[in-house]
Amino acid sequence: MAKPILTVFTPTYNRLHTLHKCYTSLQRQTNKNFVWMIIDDGSSDNTGEVVNKWVSEENKFTIIYTYKSNGGLHTAYNEAIKQADTELMVCVDSDDYLTDNAVELILELWDSTSSSFVGGIIGLDILENGDIIGDVLPNKKTINLIDLLCNKYKIRQGDRKIIVKTELYKRVAPMPSYEGEKNFNPHYMNLQISIEYDFLVLNEPLCVVKYLESGMTSNIFRQYLNSPKSFAQTRRLYLSFSNTTFRFRLKTSIHYISSCIIGREKNILEKTNHKLLIVFAIPFGVLLYMYIKYRADKC
Numbered sequence: 001m002a003k004p005i006l007t008v009f010t011p012t013y014n015r016l017h018t019l020h021k022c023y024t025s026l027q028r029q030t031n032k033n034f035v036w037m038i039i040d041d042g043s044s045d046n047t048g049e050v051v052n053k054w055v056s057e058e059n060k061f062t063i064i065y066t067y068k069s070n071g072g073l074h075t076a077y078n079e080a081i082k083q084a085d086t087e088l089m090v091c092v093d094s095d096d097y098l099t100d101n102a103v104e105l106i107l108e109l110w111d112s113t114s115s116s117f118v119g120g121i122i123g124l125d126i127l128e129n130g131d132i133i134g135d136v137l138p139n140k141k142t143i144n145l146i147d148l149l150c151n152k153y154k155i156r157q158g159d160r161k162i163i164v165k166t167e168l169y170k171r172v173a174p175m176p177s178y179e180g181e182k183n184f185n186p187h188y189m190n191l192q193i194s195i196e197y198d199f200l201v202l203n204e205p206l207c208v209v210k211y212l213e214s215g216m217t218s219n220i221f222r223q224y225l226n227s228p229k230s231f232a233q234t235r236r237l238y239l240s241f242s243n244t245t246f247r248f249r250l251k252t253s254i255h256y257i258s259s260c261i262i263g264r265e266k267n268i269l270e271k272t273n274h275k276l277l278i279v280f281a282i283p284f285g286v287l288l289y290m291y292i293k294y295r296a297d298k299c
Contacts, residue, residue, distance in 0.1 A: 011094065027059065037063075087110075088166060124161065142201060183223040188234055224258070
């Protein structure tokens with residue numbers, strides 16, 4: 001059997017009640033040239049016992065299971081990237097599952113397109129009712145994730161499924177960790193890669209997404225309070241991007257100030273290239289900090 005091209009990796013934490021949907025979706029894949037890597041981030045719900053049973057079942061793909069102490073989603077990414085040895089990687093959360101032909105669509109596009117000058121592929125996420133999250137992607141061969149973040153393409157924001165060349169993930173990993181913080185968004189690494197590389201556009205549904213109340217996309221105000229250094233580092237990355245609009249830089253600076261206040265960071269001007277803008281943004285950052293505290297108390 002040829003070596004798999006794709007690693008589908010699933011970080012999980014006490015999601016045994018949803019993980020089986022991901023498993024059965026992988027069993028239905030029309031192309032099984034992939035490895036499923038499960039990174040268990042300290043679960044206490046018998047995830048390991050059930051996954052080891054799946055490992056013993058007759059599947060046409062390999063299952064790799066790793067247990068680690070709880071550290072947050074970004075640390076699970078770090079572990080998956082360290083272990084992966086396939087050409088491509090894609091994260092499928094334990095709450096989500098792939099469409100039946102997702103792997104086939106990904107590998108067909110990759111095989112048919114020169115891949116040496118791109119960082120990977122970006123496709124669509126959908127809800128269980130079939131609705132696309134955000135808008136379809138621009139009708140282009142490639143797009144840049146930073147341009148997408150900055151709304152250069154004038155489309156609604158939303159979750160997308162991003163497939164990344166493993167060698168590029170290994171180049172930017174591991175993500176830094178801050179003591180006690182577990183909400184550092186791994187999209188940070190995708191944006192680092194997009195500084196140099198565009199991504200192939202695949203305007204097809206690849207993943208069915210279900211948002212859970214305890215998931216990373218909810219309780220954003222509490223996340224701001226619980227992981228301020230992580231959010232500040234993300235805003236510093238945003239401020240390092242060239243050719244962004246003044247509006248984007250101002251909004252980023254305001255969020256940066258609020259995160260630095262929450263995290264009690266000092267010397268905030270020394271860590272960015274937009275010192276005058278950050279000084280201008282300080283009053284607005286203070287107001288945002290007060291608003292975040294108010295909203296978090298209401299959650």
